[in-house]
Amino acid sequence: MAITDSAPAPNFIHHIIDEDLKIHKNDGRVITRFPPEPNGYLHIGHAKSICLNFGLAADYHGVCNLRFDDTNPSKEEMEYVESIMADVRWLGFDWEDRLFFASDYFEPLYDYALHLIKTGKAYVCDLSPEQVREYRGTLTAPGADSPFRQRSVPENLDLFKRMRAGEFADGSRTLRAKIDMASPNLNMRDPVLYRIKPESHHRTGDAWCIYPMYDYAHPLSDALEGITHSICTMEYEDHRVLYDWALDHCPVPCHPQQIEFARLNLSYTVMSKRKLLQLVNEGHVAGWDDPRMPTLAGMRRRGYTPEAIRAFCERIGVGKRENLVDLALLEFCVREDLNYRAPRVMGVLRPLKVVLLNYPEDRVEEIEAVNNPEDLTQGARKAPFSRVLYIEREDFMEDPPKKFYRLAPGREVRLRYAYFIRCEAVVKDPLTGEVVELRCTYDPATRGGHAPDGRRVKATLHWVSAAQAVSAEVRLYDRLFTQAVPGEEHGGDFQADLNPASLQVLTSCRLEPSLAGALPGSFYQFERQGYFCVDQKDSAPGAPVFNRTVTLKDPWARLQQAQKK
Ligand code: ATP
C-alpha cells in the first residue's frame, strides 16, 4: 500500500470516482496504473502522476499497476526500466506483484487487430508515411480516403499476416483503423494501428517486426488489466475518442474510463525527456542523476527526500488547467521536511584562519552544541574548540559597509555556542594583499556565548577548530536555467538559457569532526549555509563529498508573507 502522509484534499478525479462508486460501476473497484515509457529517467512531473495514481488507489482501497509502455523498440532500454522501478519504490509506492509490460500483450493486441480487420474496421494501407500525411488533410480541410481503404477482408488478413511474417520492407505498409477521413478530429482520420519496424525489442527480441502504436496499444492494455480509471495528461484529451473507439470495436473484457489532468510544469526546469536526454548526451550535466536534473534520481542525489516530493505533489493539487509551478515551492517543501529531520552541524565552506592570541597553545575544549533546536530530543554533541580556528571568509570585512554587522577590525562577534572574539589584527599576503589570517582575542568570561556583563554583539558566526576539522569537497548547486521558461525568449532554444554557474565546486572546506563518518545519503543542516547531503556516488570513506540540497533562504515563505500584508 502507498504511504499517505495526511488525508489528501479531494480533487476532481475523487469526485468522478465517488459518483462511479455510487452507481456501483466497475463492481465498486478502483484500479489505476502508472504507465511510463522506458525511454528516460523519471522526473518530478512523473512524480505527480505516480502520487496521483497510487494515491487514488490507496484512497479507495484499490490497486495501482506499474506498466511499462514499451511498444516502441527503438528508444527503450533496460537501464531505464530498472531506474524507473527504483525511483517509484524510492518515492514510497509499491506495485506488489503487478508489474506489467505492454510488450507482454503483443499477441492479444495482434488478435484484436485481426478482429478489427474481420469486422471491416481496419485495413492494410500501402501509402508511404509522407503520403499518409498528405492524405490526412488539415485542421480546416478534410482528408482524402486512401486508395487502399476498400481492400477486401481476405486481402487485408493475408497482407497483415505477411506484415507480421516480415515479408515487407520497413515503412512500406501500415495497418490503419477505418474510421472517418473527414472527422474534425485528426486523430480519427484512419489512424495507423501498426507499423513495420524490423528492430529488436528489449524484451521480445526479434519475435516481432510490426509494432502497435500507442493510441491503439494503450486502451487495450488498460482493458486487459481491468483498469477502471485511466489517468493521463491533458494532451491526450483529443485522443480520448480514439481510446473509446478501440475499446468499443474490440472484444475487450471491460471499458476503462480515460480522465485527463494538467501536467506539472516547473519554473527554471525542462521536463521533456527528449530535452533531458540532450542535456545528458551533450555533457551539460554529468548524467541523468546529476543533482541539477529534475529527475527523481537527480533529486535523490541532491538530497531531496521522498517525503518532501510527496508533500509537494499534494500541495500543487490536481486540476485541468495548466500552469507554471514555482520551483521555490518545491524547495520550500524540501526545507520544511529537512528542518525537522536534519541535524545541525558547523561547516566552513571558504575558510579564513583565525588565531586566538590569548588562548593556550595546547588546550582543546569540548563545546556542547545542540543537534536540532526544532527537536531537542535529537540531543547534543561536542565540538572541539582551540587556539586556531576557521571562520567563513565572507564573515569578515576589513572595511565593512554600514549594514555589515559581522567581524571587522576592532569588532566583537559571537562564535556559536562558544565565546565572544574580537579582531585585533589582520595578516595579509605580502604579494597579493589578500587577507590570510585574523589575529583575535577571546573573552573567557563569555563561555557558552553570553557575556555576564550583558554586553551584546550583532553577529553569531559558525566556526570549526582547525586541528580536528574534516576536509571535504562541497558542491553548491543553483538552478540549471536562468529563465523561468527556458528557451521562451530564444525561439525554444532552451540551451541558450543554461545557467553557466549552476555548479560551484569548493574543494577546501573544513567541517566539524563529527562529520568524519557521515554516511552517503545522510543529510545535515550546515548552520547558516543550507541543507547538505553526502553524495552517494562520489564520496569515499574518509573523503566525503557534500551536495548542497537547498539554501536556508526561503523566497517562497517571503512571497507568502508579502501577499498576506
Ligand atoms: P515525454 O513526452 O517527454 O517522452 P511522457 O510524458 O510521454 O514524456 P511517459 O513515460 O509516457 O512520458 O509518462 C508516463 C506517465 O507520466 C504518463 O501517464 C504521463 O502522462 C505522466 N507524466 C509525464 N510528464 C508529466 C508531467 N509533467 N506532469 C504530470 N504527469 C506527467
Ligand code: MG
Ligand atoms: Mg508518453
